[in-house]
Amino acid sequence: MLMYNLKDIFDISILQEIQDRFCESTGFSAVTVDYTGRPITRYSNFSSFCKLVRKNEKHLQLCHRSDAYGGIEAVRKGESHIYICHAGLVDMAVPIVLNGQYLGAIMAGQVKMKENELSELDNIMEFTKGILEDEEIRKAYEDIPVVTREKVVAAAKLMYVVSNYIVEKGAISLMQEKLSSKNRELIEEIKARENLEKALKDSEMKALQLQIKPHFMFNVLDNIASLAMIENAERTRELVYLFAEIMRYIVKNADKIVKVNEEIDEIEKYLKIQAIRFGGKINYNIDIDENIKDIGIPSMIIQPFVENSVIHGIEKKEGNGSIEVLGYSFEENIIFEVRDDGVGMTKHRLKEVMESFEAKTIVGKSTGLGIANVNKRIMYTYGSEYKVSIKSSPNIGTTVIIKIPRIFT
Structure with missing residues (x-):
């Protein structure tokens, strides 16, 4: 079985762009990790608390382990997984799965929720004792905003749609490589012009559609990010929902005839x-x-x-x-x-x-x-x-x- 690697399949700069825009529009923090929980992108909008915690090598390893567990649970469920991390914050994991292989996850969150809403969430790991004994870390923890469960769920749904787009992009890239190889074989072995032209036409069709979608996606994310900067996100949530619906439509109907x-x-x-x-x-x-x-x-x-x-x-x-x-x-x-x-x-x-x-x-x-x-x-x-x-x-x-x-x- 062919084993894939995130860095080999996906353009990390595009992953970073999507991640940064997501954080700008929602106010959450995010990072993309491999299946071991190790980051493959730069941290986006990370809280002061998490930055301080990760300066400690022991705590950093626990963060990586927490991210890995969160991603594994998400892929087990086949959807976004919202949970409480080892440091007591609410996080979400969105799996990246290509051809049945779990490659990693987009991790987001680093927020707090009301006590009555936390009971519905899993503790992905045992809480790390003593993590709040340092005064600077404790103060940074107290500064972390409390958000509603509704906002966390909405952000998780949006990122799940984005994850599907990323996987689709990788799948099309692999398919194009296979088509290219097949075309070379056809030219060398049978010179079947009709079959070759059809394969090339199908490959180019998918490439053209692939170029349109990120272009549209980034423009919409720009709009959401701009609006989020000038208001307190009441209308922004409506925009996020609209955008999520648009992205679902694009992912669902690529290469299809629609009404x-x-x-x-x-x-x-x-x-x-x-x-x-x-x-x-x-x-x-x-x-x-x-x-x-x-x-x-x-x-x-x-x-x-x-x-x-x-x-x-x-x-x-x-x-x-x-x-x-x-x-x-x-x-x-x-x-x-x-x-x-x-x-x-x-x-x-x-x-x-x-x-x-x-x-x-x-x-x-x-x-x-x-x-x-x-x-x-x-x-x-x-x-x-x-x-x-x-x-x-x-x-x-x-x-x-x-x-x-x-x-x-």
């Missing part, structure tokens, strides 16, 4: 996040004909253009702006339009964007990468005659038109 109404529901959640973030600067309207809501389309082919309207259309505009998402039947096709009255594009910039659709490699802003990938996915799914078209004028706005055949039901 139009499912795709539109996720777009509405994204626009709701942006409307809260900008405090009324963005208005939006979604109008989808009833007769197409149950028709199947590839997931995530509309959202990148909505995101583009927000970031490059309305956000850069002085004053308020609006976004409209339309969907309707036309002859044997379905048409989706994403309209905004933002800053628009010059003819030169519009030409650059359209030319990027044809390029084999895309150089430029991440949003350009996302929309060019959608165009390629549509062509791969439906044929080269189906492409995205864009109309735009400076200071007037931009309209994106997506045309696909009405073939999936």
